[in-house]
Amino acid sequence: MALMGNKTFISHFILLGLFTHSPLHLLLFSIIMVMFLVALSGNGLMILLINIDSRLHIPMYFFLSWLSLMDLMLISTIVPRMAIDFLLGSGSISFTGCGLQILFFVTLLGDECFLLAFMAYDRYVAISNPLRYSVVMSRRVCWLMVAWSWLFGLVDGLIQAVFTLRFPYCGSQEIDHFFCEVPAVLKLACADTSLYETMIYVCCVLMLLLPFSVISASYLRILLTVLHMRSAEGREKAFATCSSHMAVVSLFYGAAMITYMRPQAYHSSRQDKVVSAFYTMITPMLNPLIYSLRNKEVAGAFRKLLGKYTCCAR
Numbered sequence: 001m002a003l004m005g006n007k008t009f010i011s012h013f014i015l016l017g018l019f020t021h022s023p024l025h026l027l028l029f030s031i032i033m034v035m036f037l038v039a040l041s042g043n044g045l046m047i048l049l050i051n052i053d054s055r056l057h058i059p060m061y062f063f064l065s066w067l068s069l070m071d072l073m074l075i076s077t078i079v080p081r082m083a084i085d086f087l088l089g090s091g092s093i094s095f096t097g098c099g100l101q102i103l104f105f106v107t108l109l110g111d112e113c114f115l116l117a118f119m120a121y122d123r124y125v126a127i128s129n130p131l132r133y134s135v136v137m138s139r140r141v142c143w144l145m146v147a148w149s150w151l152f153g154l155v156d157g158l159i160q161a162v163f164t165l166r167f168p169y170c171g172s173q174e175i176d177h178f179f180c181e182v183p184a185v186l187k188l189a190c191a192d193t194s195l196y197e198t199m200i201y202v203c204c205v206l207m208l209l210l211p212f213s214v215i216s217a218s219y220l221r222i223l224l225t226v227l228h229m230r231s232a233e234g235r236e237k238a239f240a241t242c243s244s245h246m247a248v249v250s251l252f253y254g255a256a257m258i259t260y261m262r263p264q265a266y267h268s269s270r271q272d273k274v275v276s277a278f279y280t281m282i283t284p285m286l287n288p289l290i291y292s293l294r295n296k297e298v299a300g301a302f303r304k305l306l307g308k309y310t311c312c313a314r
Contacts, residue, residue, distance in 0.1 A: 010173045013098055013185070015091035018082065018178040018273055029086055032277075035285045036079045042288035043068040046298070053301040059137040060126070061298075063119045064291060066146050067248075070115065071284035074108040077101060078280045082178045095165060098180040103161040105179065105280075109256065110153030110207055116249050117211035117218075118145040123242055124218035128225045156207060160200065167191050176269040181276060183259075184269070212253055219246065247290050248283075255279035 018032075019025035050056045050065040081101070085091040093101070125136050164182050167189040177184035182200060186193045222242055255278045292298045 010169050010171075010188075012092055012094045012173065013169075013175050013180070013188070014173045015082075015085055015093055015178060015180070016174055016176050017085055017091055018277065019086060021089075029083075032079070032281060033083060035281055036075060036083075039075050039281070039285040039288075040072065042292070043072045043284065045302070046288045046291065047072075049298060049301040049305060053304065055297060056301055059122050059142050060119070062142050063115060063122060063146070066149075067112065067115055067119070068288060070108050070111050071287055074105070074112075075281060075284040077104045077108065078179050085178075093180065098185065099161045099165045101180040102164060102182060102185070103157045105157075105181070106160045107150075107153040107157030109279075110156040111149045112153075112252060113207055113211045113256070114149040114152050115146070116245075116252065117214040118149065119245060120215040120218040120249070123245060124222050127222050127242075152207075156203065159203070163196060167193060167196075177273060177276070179276075179280075181272070184272065208253065208257055212249075215249055244290050244295065248287050251283050251286060252279060255283065 019029050046068040047065050050061045050068075078101075081093075122137055126133050129136065160182055164185055167186070168191055169188050170190040172188055175184050175188065183197075186197060219242065226239065226242075255275050259272065259275050259279075292302070
């Protein structure tokens with residue numbers, strides 16, 4: 001701690017965590033660790049399959065491999081630290097550690113927002129304008145879309161991390177959360193943060209609503225195109241592909257909007273922790289399951305990999 005005037009400024013925070021050491025919470029902690037392992041293996045497998053199977057070297061799977069990588073990084077930013085704090089019974093985190101966690105978390109959250117929008121646009125071009133698909137969604141365009149996703153997310157992450165930790169923090173060191181999420185950290189600031197909270201609210205609304213508008217417009221056009229298709233098989237394939245993406249979008253954006261599009265006055269610590277657990281742990285686990293179970297190409301690539309492994313093992 002540092003003394004300044006008659007105030008004691010803290011040098012680190014203490015994360016109170018998601019659980020206590022009761023029998024029920026030990027069970028919940030075990031479930032979360034299983035989810036973490038499923039998310040790691042599921043997303044890792046998706047990246048592996050997409051990279052080794054030439055049939056999956058198309059823009060849709062290119063974006064999906066990046067989504068899996070982002071999910072891997074997102075859950076790895078939160079869960080290992082939370083698990084160590086729980087097992088050791090200490091949630092101490094330095095200012096620098098808290099700032100880095102905010103930076104990585106917000107960056108990855110922003111990345112996924114824009115990547116999901118680009119994935120929706122990719123599906124729109126593939127279904128509404130298939131003859132020009134390879135031209136519009138060239139390799140260069142796909143890489144530019146991924147780069148812009150990372151850039152937008154990184155700028156947002158840097159702004160929130162730097163400005164959040166510029167406030168003076170004195171008095172209580174305890175963050176009532178299992179990681180350094182900006183709204184939870186700002187509650188400890190011993191300065192007026194109302195203007196900054198308004199700026200964050202507007203920024204988050206834009207970061208969520210702009211990509212969501214692209215997604216909504218893309219799927220509205222897709223729906224109109226699909227309804228005019230003469231081939232029942234074509235309609236079924238289009239709906240199967242798009243329903244997987246819409247399921248992922250609904251899970252991710254639903255939880256993110258609940259957290260970041262409500263004014264600070266309507267937040268409660270318990271509610272925030274439950275919603276945050278949803279999109280930092282549950283969504284990264286479900287995404288590869290949704291895409292693999294609903295996708296024949298991914299299932300085929302997995303069977304092919306298993307076949308190679310079986311042959312080599314004999």
